Amino acid sequence: MKIIGIGKNYVNDKSEITALKTGAQTIFLKAESTLVTDNKNIVFPKITDQLIYELELVAKIGKTGKDISESDAASYICEIGVGIDYTAKDVLTASRENKGPWALAKGFDGASPVNGFKSISNFPDLNNINFSLTINGQEKQSGNTSDMIYNFSEIIAFVSKYMTLEPGDLIFTGTPASGAGQNVKGDHLQAYVEGELLLDFKLL
Numbered sequence: 410m411k412i413i414g415i416g417k418n419y420v421n422d423k424s425e426i427t428a429l430k431t432g433a434q435t436i437f438l439k440a441e442s443t444l445v446t447d448n449k450n451i452v453f454p455k456i457t458d459q460l461i462y463e464l465e466l467v468a469k470i471g472k473t474g475k476d477i478s479e480s481d482a483a484s485y486i487c488e489i490g491v492g493i494d495y496t497a498k499d500v501l502t503a504s505r506e507n508k509g510p511w512a513l514a515k516g517f518d519g520a521s522p523v524n525g526f527k528s529i530s531n532f533p534d535l536n537n538i539n540f541s542l543t544i545n546g547q548e549k550q551s552g553n554t555s556d557m558i559y560n561f562s563e564i565i566a567f568v569s570k571y572m573t574l575e576p577g578d579l580i581f582t583g584t585p586a587s588g589a590g591q592n593v594k595g596d597h598l599q600a601y602v603e604g605e606l607l608l609d610f611k612l613l
Contacts, residue, residue: 411578412439412521414465414494415564418583419556429558434567437511439494439581443520450611451519453594457497460592460612463584464542464550464600467492467523468561470578477569482562485574489532491540491600491608492523494581498591523579525600525607535561540602544592552585559583 416435420426445451454460471487494515501514532538541551554560559567564582568574592598592612600608 410441411572411575412441412443412581413437413568413578414439414515414581415559415583418558418564419552419586420558421556421586423556426556426558432567434559434564436568436571437515439521440516442518443495443516444579445519445522445610446524448524448609449522450613451522453592453612454497454517454519456513456517457499459498461496461498461589462542462544462549462592462598463494463496463589464540464552465492465494465581465584466490466538466540466554466602467526468565468580468582469526470565470574470580471576473573473575474565474569475573477566477574479562479566482565482569483529483535485565486529486535486561487576488526488528489538489602490523490526491602492521492579492581493542493598493600493608494584495520495522521579521581522598522608522610524609525602525605527602538602539604540600542588542601543599545597549590550585550588554582556586557583
């Protein structure tokens with residue numbers, strides 16, 4: 410099972426999308442051991458003092474596909490959930506100084522809490538899904554998939570050129586352009602899709 414992330418995929422102003430859609434999608438992989446499911450609480454990772462949260466919708470792949478066309482891509486999604494793509498910013502900064510990869514900064518245990526997967530049939534318009542994040546009762550991020558630079562189908566078609574997608578693979582599809590920030594011990598995170606609470610955990 411693969412966990413695939415896409416970076417820098419949302420805008421605040423839809424007029425920016427055309428200029429930013431160059432075809433050069435930013436794709437990265439996360440280890441399966443980053444997953445935390447069933448709304449389990451997460452122990453704050455010892456490897457970082459700068460834990461950065463990013464709210465994301467997560468597409469689960471339902472069938473095997475390679476070189477998938479954009480017109481067929483949506484049929485490869487079986488469920489959509491919500492998650493947090495965590496980054497250890499201090500680890501990432503140190504890696505970048507040596508022109509290193511993102512792997513350790515994105516791949517530590519607990520870096521991918523997910524929950525609330527629902528059949529794609531619950532989402533009649535993939536380009537109009539609302540989602541939001543509150544921390545300690547205050548809204549920090551909110552987004553709508555109409556603000557994506559690359560939509561679900563474009564992401565799947567692009568990734569499948571390089572790697573075969575298989576049932577159970579998860580694709581984190583990017584975070585809203587504003588609101589990502591730093592978590593501390595004791596924070597209580599709650600993520601909503603179309604107003605329904607789906608992800609709910611604390612950092613211990």
